[in-house]
Amino acid sequence: MHDAVARSGARPGARAEALAAYALAAPTFLLMWAMLLGPAVAVLLLSFTDWTMGDPEVPWHGLGNYLELWNDRVFWISLRNTLVYVGVSLPATVLLGLLAALLIEGAAFGRAWYRAAYFLPVASTLLAMALVWEFMLHPRVGFVNQVVGLFGVPRQDWLNNPDLALLALAAIGTWQNLGLAMVLFMAGLTAIPKDLYEALAMDGADGAWERFRRVTWPMLGPALVFVVAITCIRGFQVFDTVAVLTEGGPSKSTEVLLFTMVQNGFTFLRSAYGAAITVVFLAFTLLLTLAQTWLLERRTHYA
């Protein structure tokens, strides 16, 4: 970069050209820092302080918040719950999303209708939908209990049972994100060249399984990595269902990272402590994004 500038320095007008380039890039650059990177850096700095909301002074606290986190039982429960939530909802969302995409892609008619239907939960506010779910999961009149009852399973109080509440939330999360995964997979499916299937047919394969294994699945690589990353990140972001349906309970069984963060940062006014939790959350997100980028570059772009 510097070499290029130095070499082109010999050319008349090169300096003006470089200045113009920086001037034109400046607004975007400034906005990017102000809107995207700035807040993240602010949160990081805040996590090293002992500041509380409204405090005129910002006392330096070093790694104090992180040490406290390390010894905070609730934080570890919250982290574990978040990982369980992601661990359950991620494979379910990816598998069901892929299945839905394949079925809709293969449908003879009504594709647009099915696509819209599956996408509805993504487009609607989960807050409003949570009301419906609360009703569905109601221990006495809920639809879910009526259905499982048909299979001889006894009634459950889904949202008030410490063993079931987190799984119920993961199921709602899956229900919501499935449509997004489906849409992304469908975009991936349409990008697969048709002649690959034809070549495979000429090569002697005619079964659906062979077509899926030899062409569809490998060619969906980029879409798959993207779906996994985005579902993972959305899983880490789980908050609204917890806040509306369980408030972290019963007995912390649905306490998740963002809920803990919001409670500390906004309810208990421990802004700096909340910032430290946010940093942990951001670290996971960043790690996922990096892994996704690396995988996309390395493994799944064949052409």
Place this chain on the structure above:
Amino acid sequence: MASLALHRISKRFGTTEVLRDVSLDVADGEFLAILGASGCGKSTLLRILAGLEGLNAGTVEIAGRDVTELPPKARNLAMVFQTYALYPHMTVAANIAVPLEMRRLSALARLPVIRALVPGARTTRQGIAAEVTRVADALGLAALLNRRPAQLSGGQRQRVALARAMVRQPAAFLMDEPLSNLDARLRAEAREEILGLQRRLGATVIYVTHDQAEAMAMADRVAVMRAGRVVQVAPPRVLYEQPDSLEVARFVGQPPMNALPATVDGDGALVVAGARLPFRTPAAGALMLGVRPEALAVADHGIPARVVRVEYGGADAILHVEVAGASGALARLDPGASLAPDATVRLLPRRAILFDADGTRLPLHAAERETAHA
């Protein structure tokens, strides 16, 4: 290898008729080119033969067996696609191995983990690997076996597609414009390579192309298609010298054949632009005389023409002229020819083909002894 036959094939996409009553026979070991402009239905015909496309009427036979209702797999044909259609996530070796794996390994033995448990699969796989190496050697791909398609040049990809088609013994090879994505030099090389392979294997080849030079140079016979119909099937020489119709005559040959309006005088001699030519015909009325550019020579008598320009081409020169006020007539001359624009010359056809007003070929006799006078 086997013979192929298409019998009275019709195909519609919605209300558009793409193929109308097409019949075609290909002998065992024959190289047949299907030549036509884009959109004439030639690729659709090939895909119907392959079983990739259904048909509305007609039958497809391979080696005398009716395969009309059979899926591609059961037809045992190999196809080279215009885009090559290589599996981008597999190495060259894996790409070439797919047709053998599909046919020789059971469904169970093809599964990733379970295959280790299937008896005999190991031996079969070794056999497949040996054949992949053999074919790769024959096509000069030995050094590339572990690469992915994205790491190959266009010419190399084309050879991999060829290798994948050749690795088993198919009843016939179907090729859909296999050279159209290569540059001119590679195309010439690949042409030789495909021809060499075809001769060596004694293979039946159906070769779809829009490039008439390719069709003429490679094929034993050429089927010319226009608007969903096969208009003539003949060896290249017959196609060029005795086209059935003006349509075929104008389509085959570069630069294209001249079509000059002609009449017949009282003696049965042909007259073009007022000039009596040394040809006789029993026909009468408004006719079209087809003259190849290389069959026209500048002479002291013949068709009067006004020079528009001379296009120097190295090995020859193309003379553009106006005949009876209509431009677009061409004559192929020696590269040394120099004629001033607007000069009037006389062009004498050495050979010609006569068509009626509908473009159907009519008999024409040379009348050498009767000297024509303008």
